[in-house]
Amino acid sequence: MLALPLAFAMGCRLVDVDELPSPARAGADILLAPDSELIAALVPPRTTLAAVLHGHELAQQEVVSLIRTIGAHFDLRRLRAGRPYRLDRLHDGRVRQFEYEIDGDQILQVQRADEGDAFEASIVPIPKHIEVATFEGRIDRQTSSLYAAIVGGGEHVELALALAEVYSGEIDFNGDVHPGDEFRLVFEKATREDGQHAGYGPVLAAEFVNAGRRLRAVRFTDADGRAGYYDEQGRSLRRMFLKSPLKFEPRITSSFSNARRHPVLNYVRAHRGVDYGAPAGAPVVAVSSGVVVMAGWNGGAGRMVRIRHTSGYQSEYFHLSAIAPGVRVGARVSQGDTIGRVGATGLASGPHLHYGLIKNGTHVNPVTAHRNMPPGEPVAAVRLAAFEAERDRLFGRLSITTPLRAADADATDE
Numbered sequence: 001m002l003a004l005p006l007a008f009a010m011g012c013r014l015v016d017v018d019e020l021p022s023p024a025r026a027g028a029d030i031l032l033a034p035d036s037e038l039i040a041a042l043v044p045p046r047t048t049l050a051a052v053l054h055g056h057e058l059a060q061q062e063v064v065s066l067i068r069t070i071g072a073h074f075d076l077r078r079l080r081a082g083r084p085y086r087l088d089r090l091h092d093g094r095v096r097q098f099e100y101e102i103d104g105d106q107i108l109q110v111q112r113a114d115e116g117d118a119f120e121a122s123i124v125p126i127p128k129h130i131e132v133a134t135f136e137g138r139i140d141r142q143t144s145s146l147y148a149a150i151v152g153g154g155e156h157v158e159l160a161l162a163l164a165e166v167y168s169g170e171i172d173f174n175g176d177v178h179p180g181d182e183f184r185l186v187f188e189k190a191t192r193e194d195g196q197h198a199g200y201g202p203v204l205a206a207e208f209v210n211a212g213r214r215l216r217a218v219r220f221t222d223a224d225g226r227a228g229y230y231d232e233q234g235r236s237l238r239r240m241f242l243k244s245p246l247k248f249e250p251r252i253t254s255s256f257s258n259a260r261r262h263p264v265l266n267y268v269r270a271h272r273g274v275d276y277g278a279p280a281g282a283p284v285v286a287v288s289s290g291v292v293v294m295a296g297w298n299g300g301a302g303r304m305v306r307i308r309h310t311s312g313y314q315s316e317y318f319h320l321s322a323i324a325p326g327v328r329v330g331a332r333v334s335q336g337d338t339i340g341r342v343g344a345t346g347l348a349s350g351p352h353l354h355y356g357l358i359k360n361g362t363h364v365n366p367v368t369a370h371r372n373m374p375p376g377e378p379v380a381a382v383r384l385a386a387f388e389a390e391r392d393r394l395f396g397r398l399s400i401t402t403p404l405r406a407a408d409a410d411a412t413d414e
């Protein structure tokens with residue numbers, strides 16, 4: 001049979017023509033024609049895998065066999081609308097291969113077994129290529145936020161969030177970013193073989209010029225195995241308190257004021273916290289690790305959370321639309337954990353976050369208190385040489401020449 005070598009080349013399995021189901025027997029040229037059709041599509045909303053497969057005119061027995069094999073490896077209820085799938089369908093209505101992208105990391109692969117009508121399924125990781133990339137951006141009138149600068153430059157919002165996280169102890173991205181600010185960073189970026197974006201690894205180093213302050217950051221793993229961010233001298237960028245309990249975007253709409261009772265009007269004008277304009281539903285995070293001491297409805301504060309921290313501090317968050325599951329009195333939360341969502345419960349004219357900070361029983365101005373928080377531990381002396389090598393390597397990628405210490409600089413000038 002002349003056709004057989006060609007069929008081999010196209011990946012057909014070798015079969016006796018008499019074994020083929022009836023459509024294939026119609027003519028010998030079936031083996032010369034392109035033997036299958038490759039279908040690539042997205043899972044439609046509100047459907048089942050069986051319905052998706054039936055939609056491609058597969059033989060009933062094929063659908064039953066596929067569903068049985070897939071169901072043994074993958075929970076069919078986890079099929080998600082909008083996820084890509086590919087189907088390699090032979091012209092006789094049988095399937096050679098089926099693939100479904102479960103998420104950004106894994107793919108379900110189903111192949112026809114070498115013998116018979118059975119299938120074999122497996123879940124395999126999607127191969128990714130990790131590269132070290134750089135990005136430069138600038139804040140100006142058109143590009144007024146870190147988000148706009150990064151997304152406008154062709155990267156994704158996750159990169160803006162990662163950079164905001166690096167500087168969360170130093171810059172309040174809710175209000176401290178100004179036209180003229182500039183930044184650059186070196187980071188890991190994952191790409192799939194087909195060229196699609198597949199997420200980011202950590203930010204490795206960055207420089208942010210914020211209102212004339214030049215803030216540099218290097219990611220370094222200290223002796224205890226924990227990675228953290230340090231300035232160029234090896235001082236930690238992590239503070240006991242985050243700069244604000246919101247990740248991004250909004251601004252201060254009402255600041256702290258300790259005004260006393262008005263003597264004539266007998267009217268209290270004090271505002272014992274700051275209000276952040278923020279969209280309803282935006283995540284609210286714990287500014288520092290601690291234990292929840294209040295969580296629930298509390299009059300004008302609406303749905304609120306209060307957390308006790310070390311050193312006599314408590315933080316409080318008012319007007320929440322929702323409190324995160326697990327955030328109840330006595331629960332322990334870590335710095336950066338989402339504790340609830342912005343809302344307008346209680347005495348609030350619209351969605352915003354009222355954030356208050358209490359030191360030894362007295363409300364203090366959170367904005368200034370946060371600015372004065374002591375930093376975390378610096379790089380240990382024994383690791384300083386390793387830190388400096390890593391810093392210079394990464395800053396080299398950003399064309400930053402680390403300035404010599406003042407004394408050394410003077411010496412070279414002579």
Ligand SMILES: [Zn+2]
Pocket residue numbers: 254271273274275353354355
């Ligand atoms: Zn308020």
